Amino acid sequence: MKVLRNYFTLFSIAGLIIALDQWTKYLVRANLPYNSTWLPESWVHLEEHFRVVHWYNTGAAFGLFKNGSAIFTALAFVVAIAIIWFYGQVEPSDYLLRIPLAMQLGGAVGNLIDRLLLAGKVTDWISIGKFAVFNVADASISVGTALMLIGVWILEKKEKQARAESDPQAKSETGSPSETQASA
Numbered sequence: 001m002k003v004l005r006n007y008f009t010l011f012s013i014a015g016l017i018i019a020l021d022q023w024t025k026y027l028v029r030a031n032l033p034y035n036s037t038w039l040p041e042s043w044v045h046l047e048e049h050f051r052v053v054h055w056y057n058t059g060a061a062f063g064l065f066k067n068g069s070a071i072f073t074a075l076a077f078v079v080a081i082a083i084i085w086f087y088g089q090v091e092p093s094d095y096l097l098r099i100p101l102a103m104q105l106g107g108a109v110g111n112l113i114d115r116l117l118l119a120g121k122v123t124d125w126i127s128i129g130k131f132a133v134f135n136v137a138d139a140s141i142s143v144g145t146a147l148m149l150i151g152v153w154i155l156e157k158k159e160k161q162a163r164a165e166s167d168p169q170a171k172s173e174t175g176s177p178s179e180t181q182a183s184a
Contacts, residue, residue, distance in 0.1 A: 003088075009095075010087050010102045017106025021136035022113060025123040028054050037127075048129070055133045056121040069120030076112035080105055096151030103144030110137030 032038050032054040039051045059066040083105045090097045114122040114137075124133040 006088060006092060007084075009098055010084070010105065013099060013102035014106035014109065017103060017136065017140045018110045018113070021106070021110035021140070024125065024136055025114065028052065028125040029123055032125075050129075051127045052125055053127045053133055055124045055127075056118070057124045057133070058121055069115060073112065073115045073120065076108045076115070079108045080112070083108070094151075094155070096154060097148060100144040100148035100151060103140045103147070107137040107139075107141035107144065110140070111135075 032052065034054050034056070037047075037051050037053045039047050043050075057066075058069045059072070083101050087098065087101050087105075090101070092098075111122045122135065122137075124135050124138070126135060126139070127133045
């Protein structure tokens, strides 16, 4: 029961991301012919900045490494297994790492589902400016990675501060110049 409780956040967040990703991709595939664009008439003035397109990608996120579908399919399995294993090693109270891991898992599995069902292709549909076309899974992986980097930075900063506060020698080494002169 403890194991299920431990993984509840991971599978809940990842599941929501997978569901949203697959639903939006289905809507695009069902309603928009391949290689076409859609934008509500009232948003025509935004077409240069945002539009919905129906596009396939055989590479990594944001169109990188085209034609690497087999590698990215295998990599998605490895990443998903690694995230599930690593998540169990993270303290339950450490949401600065747990939530980003769940976002990355959801994104990896969302794109993996496409690769398995669409002969190695991933449906991309969000087009912003001149940036590469992407989808909810790609965005989730990217935001999850950014949040993880921020979380690791915050945790390292807290640990460094805790070490400095608990180590009297570190306090004297980081003391003000007048304190070190007075002790000399």
